[in-house]
Amino acid sequence: MSESPRTVIVSVPTDELAADIGPLPDGVELVVWDLRSPAPRGAFDMVVPPYMSGKRLLSALGDVKVGLLQSQSIGYEGMGAYLPEGTRLANATSVHxxxxxxxxxxxxxxxxxxxxxxxxxxxxxxxxxxxxxxxxxxxxxxxxxxxxxxxxxxxxxxxxxxxxxxxxxxxxxxxxxxxxxxxxxxxxxxxxxxxxxxxxxxxxxxxxxxxxxxxxxxxxxxxxxxxxxxxxxxxxxxxxxxxxxxxxxxxxxxxxxxxxxxxxxxxxxxxVPHVGGAADAMRPRIAKLVRTQIERLAAGEEPVNVVDA
CATH class of the missing domain: 3.40.50.720 (NAD(P)-binding Rossmann-like Domain)
Structure with missing residues (x-):
């Protein structure tokens, strides 16, 4: 008897980003979680935190198993110290x-x-x-x-x-x-x-x-x-x-x-108050990157933009 395919579970911080990503590949579950409320699942294949949240919200991941944290920023300095053990980090190269x-x-x-x-x-x-x-x-x-x-x-x-x-x-x-x-x-x-x-x-x-x-x-x-x-x-x-x-x-x-x-x-x-990436060009570009990561995870492929934090 063959095993049923594993569901890939992904969280994004807003309904807007969820809608922008568009139709999902088969076997993907997308939930909206802003990291300010209790985690809706005990484990995620990928978590996308809110934009410009820095490190202050990453404590919400403490009791959650996360395969990949997909940042919405290019910079990632110091984030490694806040990641749960075993979590990889991808930055937002191509977005900003x-x-x-x-x-x-x-x-x-x-x-x-x-x-x-x-x-x-x-x-x-x-x-x-x-x-x-x-x-x-x-x-x-x-x-x-x-x-x-x-x-x-x-x-x-x-x-x-x-x-x-x-x-x-x-x-x-x-x-x-x-x-x-x-x-x-x-x-x-x-x-x-x-x-x-x-x-x-x-x-x-x-x-x-x-x-x-x-x-x-x-x-x-x-x-x-x-x-x-x-x-x-x-x-x-x-x-x-x-x-x-x-x-x-x-x-x-x-x-x-x-x-x-x-x-x-x-x-x-x-x-000016750190607004270099805060333009509407970001919205379709971050959606494209997140969708690419979802498609790669669903296909069993390596994600892009993985960095050594």
């Missing part, structure tokens, strides 16, 4: 690169063309044209040449910029020479715009500190769409208060930024 690149380019344009000044002037009906910096003809050092870094670089190239990609090791990739991180000291003095797209975690913590910022030329722009911990906040504030550098930041350290923090009021800075 486009939206994050959009905000990286948007912040760059806003900072270079002084758009924040014009918005403030509009509030008081003040007509005050000014001569601003361009994006064209600038040298942009893209620190972190993974999915997000490549997406940013490809969008900045048509603005007639010179792109200098930097990664953990030097290499030639698709006709592009990627510089190694050990070359950073030589490259920073020739950088007009420092674009940080690196992930967080111990290997990148404080990578750009007072010494590295001092190597940038006066008037350079620092854009961070990676993780706030890559950039030493106190060192950046000192450069901003001296009006030597400018910054446009989607991520900061700490997050959320306290109301009294001097970064809010430093001259020459734009701060």
């Amino acid at each position: 690169e486009t939206a994050t690149a959009e905000i990286a380019v948007g912040l760059t344009i806003a900072a270079q063309r002084d758009l924040a000044d014009y918005v403030r002037n509009q509030e008081s009906a003040r007509w005050a044209p000014q001569f601003s910096r361009s994006v064209a003809d600038r040298t942009v050092l893209v620190l972190g040449y993974g999915g997000v870094g490549k997406a940013v670089a490809s969008r900045l190239l048509p603005f007639e910029t010179a792109i200098i990609p930097v990664a953990s090791r030097a290499r030639d990739e698709d006709g592009v020479h990627v510089h190694g991180i050990e070359e950073l000291d030589e490259l920073l003095p020739h950088t007009d715009i420092l674009m940080i797209t690196l992930p967080g975690g111990e290997p990148t913590k404080g990578l750009i500190g007072a010494r590295e910022l001092a190597l940038l030329p006066e008037g350079a722009l620092v854009v961070n769409v990676g993780r706030g911990t890559v950039l030493d906040t106190d060192a950046l504030v000192a450069e901003l208060q001296a009006e030597r550098l400018r910054a446009a930041l989607d991520v900061v350290d700490p997050e959320p930024l306290p109301e009294a923090h001097p970064l809010w009021r430093a001259p020459g800075v734009i701060v």
Whole structure:
């Protein structure tokens, strides 16, 4: 007598995501669980936690057997310590690169063309044209040449910029020479715009500190769409208060930024609250990724985007 096929049990955090996934393969049970209520099952083949929930909800998995945790974020630093034993982690590579690149380019344009000044002037009906910096003809050092870094670089190239990609090791990739991180000291003095797209975690913590910022030329722009911990906040504030550098930041350290923090009021800075991936392009892309994982699990295949947390 043959065994009946095993049911693959998957949870997603919202009815919206469940609907976006669409029809399921045979042998798949999909439940909606936001990790804030008691677990509706004792075991899951895959759990998708809420977006931007960080680690605070992962304690709900303590007594639940989970095969795969499918994050809705690209970054996953530190999550390994919160995963139940035997649970693998997959990140959301392919979901956020486009939206994050959009905000990286948007912040760059806003900072270079002084758009924040014009918005403030509009509030008081003040007509005050000014001569601003361009994006064209600038040298942009893209620190972190993974999915997000490549997406940013490809969008900045048509603005007639010179792109200098930097990664953990030097290499030639698709006709592009990627510089190694050990070359950073030589490259920073020739950088007009420092674009940080690196992930967080111990290997990148404080990578750009007072010494590295001092190597940038006066008037350079620092854009961070990676993780706030890559950039030493106190060192950046000192450069901003001296009006030597400018910054446009989607991520900061700490997050959320306290109301009294001097970064809010430093001259020459734009701060947005970690919204690089928070765009409607995410919805169909996360649904596509989750569906791919479901189909692979149902077929007995290895999931994609599995990372070592």
